[in-house]
Amino acid sequence: MEEFFQQLTNGLAVGGIYALIALGYTMVYGVLKLINFAHGDLFTIGSYLGLTLLTSLSLADRLGPAAGVLVLAVMVMGLVAVVGALLERVAYRPLRQSPRLSAVVSALGASIFFSNALMLIYGARFQVYPQGILPKVAVNIFGLDVPLVRILILAASVLMMLALYFFIQKTRIGTAIRAAAIDQDAARLMGIDVDRVILFVFLIGPALGGVAGLMVGLHYGQINFTMGWIYGLKAFTAAILGGIGNIPGAMVGGILLGVVEALGAAYLSMAWKDAIAFGVLIFILIVRPTGLLGERVAEKV
């Protein structure tokens, strides 16, 4: 039983990261009906930028671990948001009126561009975060030692998801995003600047992806320029699982995927871990083609 709970916490930690990346997919899809394949690479950029800022500014030494990491997170979010906005301006806006397939191809191209640019800038070898930034403390929950970092990752993910949810539901710009998601032309007629809305989406989504990249770097230590692909794929799956275009759906989908993977690997077969996870996806899509929370099609994002 102890092993079960241990595996559950393993799954929750990975699921939190999947969920955070899935939010970026889901937001962009909700507004543009575009799968932003470059999102996984924005995540990678976040972890590389985090490493550069961390080592060059030595934030953790100057501000202490907690404040240092917080400042670092804000900086990474800001920078990756800028990259995301540039991506939208260069790769997606010119194709706004083109068939949807052109934008998808453009997204794939951007993905290849980003990962190769990272390789050329940082080199092909694995990059490693300095150790000892985050305290290696384990918290005892019901007789189970859970590393504090894992709890923090999950908590940070959930907090950011809640903040995003309220931002979308309660603020003016959030309302505009929802309106643009339902019908761009109608939103335009109501006086909403749709281009500005889309720009906003491309600031928020990449910022969340970037901070997820930073978390991965801080926790796992090792980052490489191809890692965005596998995380992107999993997060994309999570977004579909929860109902793409739906923010609580991305949250539920990500955490569910992480837990299914961990428990499937623990109790069925390790080698078949991905097959189990994708099998669950297929099963859920057969039963509920819109995903778990995807029923309110009109209220995407």
Next chain:
Amino acid sequence: MKRVFIALTALCLLAGAPALWAADSIKIGLMGPMTGPWASEGQEMKQVLDLLAKDLNDKGGLLGKTVEVVSEDDGGDPRTAALAAQRLATQGIVGVIGTYGSSVTEATQNIYDESKILQIANGSTAIRLTEKGLKYFFRTCPRDDEQGRVAVQTIQKLGFKKVAILHDNTTYAKGLADEAKGLLEGKGVEIVFYDALTPGEQDYTTILTKMKGANPDVVFFTGYYPEAGLLLRQKKEMNWPVPFIGGDATNNPDLVKIAGKDAAEGFYFLSAPLPKDLPTAEAKAFLGQFEKKYGHQPASIYAVLAGDGFRVLTEAIQATQSTDPDVLADYLHNKMKDFPGLTGTLSFNDKGDRVGEVYRVYKVDADGNFILQP
């Protein structure tokens, strides 16, 4: 005039296009992972070959011609490699050096074989690569059955009774895991865990938790260094003190960087001797040249083994005064005996495998250095 021109053209066609290309240089291909997860291996392979080719050309080249290294990136991926092999096969190369991963090499073997191009792999240790009877395939690295034997010897010598075996489903890692499992089963050692992880991920706590439940004395991981580094690091975070033994693909200094020194300490791995531990005079001279040109010693033995591939191929061309693949293959299989390579003496058997014992056992010390075990 026109008639002369036509006659000349016809003559050229008769002589055959390859003869025309070969007029100025002898081309040797290099297929390695210049990008992708093993990029540090591939880039060093290229450095080694560039250095050796330049050295050879400074000494007058080969058969009166210069040697040119044509490199292609296999990305560490079988699909990319198949395309790279097709591109190389059309460029008039005599032979190709590479590549590192066994599943990557396997995807290209038939392409080279059909084009009658000699292939000398440098890091592909999977057994079945040389069991196919391919006439033009050789390798300078040893095979996994030898590695399996050394692994089992080491496990027995260290007195472990319950062993967990973990691989990553690649041709190489699974082959080595199966080999070790088969050898251990007959020797009173219990295999308490046998499974695979998915390479390229970052969170291996699930599999570590599961392995911990099986309570092994030692874990034998047959995969590659990025995953090994993460496993060591996450094992340390779990406070699980079980010793790890790795296969030769864990032999890379990046392992210690990824794991951190405190987590990597005490890790055993099997490997051909590291560049710094190579005993021969050829090796010492070469390492000196390499350091002079690139500012550091080669980190990976596989890059040096690629260099040995280049050296035996050029030696064969020199000795036979030919670039005919059948003549060269015959020379390498039957006539070349104890050629003084960088990594020791080189001879090949009928299958194209290197003859002789190569593997050593290494242990990581507290400073992250790889120490050769007696």
